[in-house]
Each structure stands twice: as structure tokens, then as C-alpha cells.
Amino acid sequence: MPRFPVVTPQRSYDAIIERGLISRASGYVPASAGIVFVVTTEDVWKLFGAALESALRGRSFKVLFFPGGEERKRLSEVEKLAEQMVEAGGDRTSLVIAFGGGIVNDIGGFLASAFMRGIPLVQIPTTLLAQVDAAVGGKTGVNLVSGKNLFGAFHQPLAVLIDPDALATLSDREYRAGLYEVIKCGVIRDPELFRLLESRHDDVLARGPEVVDRIIAAAVRIKAEVVSADEREGDLRRILNFGHTVGHALEAETAYSRFLHGEAVAFGMKAATLLARGAAELPDADCSRILDVIDDYGPIPALDGIAVDRLLARLQSDKKTLKGKVHFVLPERIGAVRVVSGVPDNEIRSAIEEALTGLWGRMSSCAAVVNRRRPINNRPQLNKLPHIGH
Numbered sequence: 001m002p003r004f005p006v007v008t009p010q011r012s013y014d015a016i017i018e019r020g021l022i023s024r025a026s027g028y029v030p031a032s033a034g035i036v037f038v039v040t041t042e043d044v045w046k047l048f049g050a051a052l053e054s055a056l057r058g059r060s061f062k063v064l065f066f067p068g069g070e071e072r073k074r075l076s077e078v079e080k081l082a083e084q085m086v087e088a089g090g091d092r093t094s095l096v097i098a099f100g101g102g103i104v105n106d107i108g109g110f111l112a113s114a115f116m117r118g119i120p121l122v123q124i125p126t127t128l129l130a131q132v133d134a135a136v137g138g139k140t141g142v143n144l145v146s147g148k149n150l151f152g153a154f155h156q157p158l159a160v161l162i163d164p165d166a167l168a169t170l171s172d173r174e175y176r177a178g179l180y181e182v183i184k185c186g187v188i189r190d191p192e193l194f195r196l197l198e199s200r201h202d203d204v205l206a207r208g209p210e211v212v213d214r215i216i217a218a219a220v221r222i223k224a225e226v227v228s229a230d231e232r233e234g235d236l237r238r239i240l241n242f243g244h245t246v247g248h249a250l251e252a253e254t255a256y257s258r259f260l261h262g263e264a265v266a267f268g269m270k271a272a273t274l275l276a277r278g279a280a281e282l283p284d285a286d287c288s289r290i291l292d293v294i295d296d297y298g299p300i301p302a303l304d305g306i307a308v309d310r311l312l313a314r315l316q317s318d319k320k321t322l323k324g325k326v327h328f329v330l331p332e333r334i335g336a337v338r339v340v341s342g343v344p345d346n347e348i349r350s351a352i353e354e355a356l357t358g359l360w361g362r363m364s365s366c367a368a369v370v371n372r373r374r375p376i377n378n379r380p381q382l383n384k385l386p387h388i389g390h
């Protein structure tokens with residue numbers, strides 16, 4: 001089964017994809033570790049707790065339940081978990097297993113990064129989104145009132161254990177939310193993965209084991225390569241934010257309650273793709289294919305009541321995080337993207353409006369808007385990023 005090395009200045013480790021791996025997790029927890037704290041939710045524990053429990057038989061471990069929900073991914077919850085660890089005798093030899101979806105991986109990872117100034121972590125993601133994105137690469141953290149994931153740390157795990165069998169019980173909606181992050185990987189770096197998502201649509205949605213293993217492996221390979229080249233998101237790692245600029249604005253605007261993260265990213269990818277027609281010269285055919293594949297794995301929840309002005313205001317308030325400029329990851333073609341800043345507000349507005357209303361016309365090409373492109377010398381600044389592989 002595939003293993004993808006993640007090599008960072010902080011630590012090098014493998015993301016391992018193997019069916020049934022949860023029940024073999026013990027092999028990835030060093031014998032020298034003290035108490036193993038499993039951070040999870042009650043739902044995940046009901047489904048997979050027995051498998052992990054049998055894997056940890058003979059070890060000293062304690063299960064800590066997090067109530068779940070993006071709105072509860074807060075510092076106050078980390079403090080509660082840390083107090084429970086101290087009460088249970090946790091010390092610097094303890095280890096955290098973050099066992100669940102993206103939110104559990106974020107909060108459990110952050111807990112490990114800060115408990116006793118940092119203890120080892122093993123990530124066991126159980127949703128597709130966490131398997132292909134959240135659990136790989138060491139980003140951990142919680143939300144602040146002022147924004148998502150604004151408080152956290154890079155804390156690389158000892159291993160990421162990806163068991164695709166865990167996906168069998170995932171709701172259809174959660175599964176599709178994870179598929180959007182896989183689509184993201186295809187657009188930013190892997191035309192072959194993108195074609196696979198187009199051509200094996202029904203098998204992918206039916207969760208055929210062979211194709212599921214392939215798409216997970218392709219996405220994790222990309223994530224591992226990108227993080228290994230740029231752990232701290234100084235440069236290349238920013239490409240993983242395709243769809244996230246507008247996606248985060250949509251999540252914040254709907255108080256993290258209407259859209260799953262992957263669904264918000266799907267909307268953000270549509271907006272970025274529509275924006276890319278003018279700003280990054282995305283060919284019409286590629287533009288249509290990206291919009292179509294996102295729709296084919298949909299739908300996302302209804303967008304009614306979302307005002308473009310409110311999303312634009314959210315983007316502006318995010319400006320402070322990147323030297324006062326809104327940055328977009330825009331596809332140049334399927335498999336290659338650029339990070340772009342300085343896109344005129346009216347173009348951002350049009351792209352978001354079109355994403356909200358679907359005005360581009362499904363299956364019609366993006367040619368209708370090509371004439372709106374600016375002359376070449378009036379294009380926004382394209383920050384060149386290295387392309388490895390494709």
C-alpha cells in the first residue's frame with residue numbers, strides 16, 4: 001500500500017494509505033510513549049473505537065471526547081482537553097492520537113503542539129477531507145471570533161494513518177465535500193487525477209475501492225510533495241489554497257453552519273475559475289471542464305440569501321493577513337496555477353456574481369466572456385511559483 005514521505009525541517013514522516021490500518025495503529029505509536037490520549041468525537045468512537053481500542057490493547061490510553069463542530073473549534077475547548085489530560089496523569093511522555101475528521105485533526109493536533117510545550121502526535125483521519133488534506137502537513141489550530149484557523153501552530157505528526165475503509169460509513173454529503181478537495185488537487189497539479197475524476201464519476205461516487213484508493217493516493221502524494229517543498233506556506237504551499245479565498249468568506253458569512261468546508265471550497269473554486277478566464281488566461285475548454293466537474297460532484301447547499309457585497313467585504317477584512325492584498329490562486333490550465341494579487345474589485349465582483357447565479361451557462365464554454373479580458377499590459381501581478389512534476 002502506498003506511503004508518501006513528508007519531509008520537513010521539523011520532522012519527516014509518512015502518510016500511509018492502507019485498508020484496515022486503524023486496527024494496526026499501535027505499530028506507529030512508539031513503545032516509549034507514556035499515556036496515549038485519543039482525541040475524538042462520540043460519533044467516530046461509536047463507529048471505529050473498537051478497532052482502535054483493540055490496536056491499543058496493552059497500552060495505557062484514555063479517550064477524550066470533543067463535542068465536534070467548527071463553531072466549537074475554539075481555544076476554550078483545547079483548554080478543557082488539556083485539563084483532562086493533566087487530571088489523567090498526562091506528562092511530557094504522553095502522545096495524542098487525533099482520530100476523526102478535519103476539525104478533530106485540527107484541534108487534536110493543536111492540543112499536542114501546546115501540551116507541555118509540545119508532545120508527539122499521530123493523525124488518524126476518518127473523513128475523506130481529513131485524509132486528503134487536513135491531516136497531512138502539520139497545520140493545526142482553532143478559530144477566533146475574527147476568523148477561521150487564525151490561532152494555531154505547525155506541528156508535524158509522527159505518522160498519518162489513512163484507512164480508506166473508514167469512508168464506508170461517511171454520509172454522502174461529507175464524502176462529496178472531501179471530493180472537492182480532491183478536485184482541487186487535480187486542478188492545481190495533476191491533470192491525470194482530474195481526468196480520472198471526470199471519467200470515473202459514477203465509480204467515484206459509488207466509492208469503488210480501487211478508484212477511491214487511487215484518488216486518495218494521488219491527492220496525498222500532491223499534499224506530501226507540496227508540504228515537503230514548503231512547510232510554512234512561504235511560497236508553493238499557497239497553491240493548496242485554490243478556492244479558499246472566497247470559500248473562507250462564504251463559510252464566515254454563513255457562520256460556519258450552512259456549508260461544510262469542502263462545499264465552501266467548491267464555491268470558491270468556481271469563483272476563482274471564473275476569475276481566471278481574464279486574470280490568468282485560463283483556456284475556455286479548461287474553464288468549462290473545471291466548472292462542470294465541480295457541478296457533477298454536487299450539489300452544494302443553496303446559495304440563496306448570500307449577498308455579493310457581503311462576501312466582498314469579508315475578502316477585504318481578510319486583507320490584513322497578506323500584506324494588505326487579497327490573493328487568489330488561479331488556474332492557468334488544468335494542472336497548473338498561479339498566485340495572483342491586485343485583481344481589480346470589479347472583476348472579483350463579476351466572478352462571484354457569476355458563481356452565485358451560474359450565469360456562465362453549464363456546458364456552454366467560457367468563451368462568452370473572453371472578450372472582457374483586459375489587454376496583456378493591464379493584467380494583475382502574477383507571482384510565479386515553481387511547478388514540480390506536471
Ligand code: GLY
Nearest residue numbers: 133137139237240
Ligand atoms: N489545507 C491547506 C494546507 O494544508 O496548506
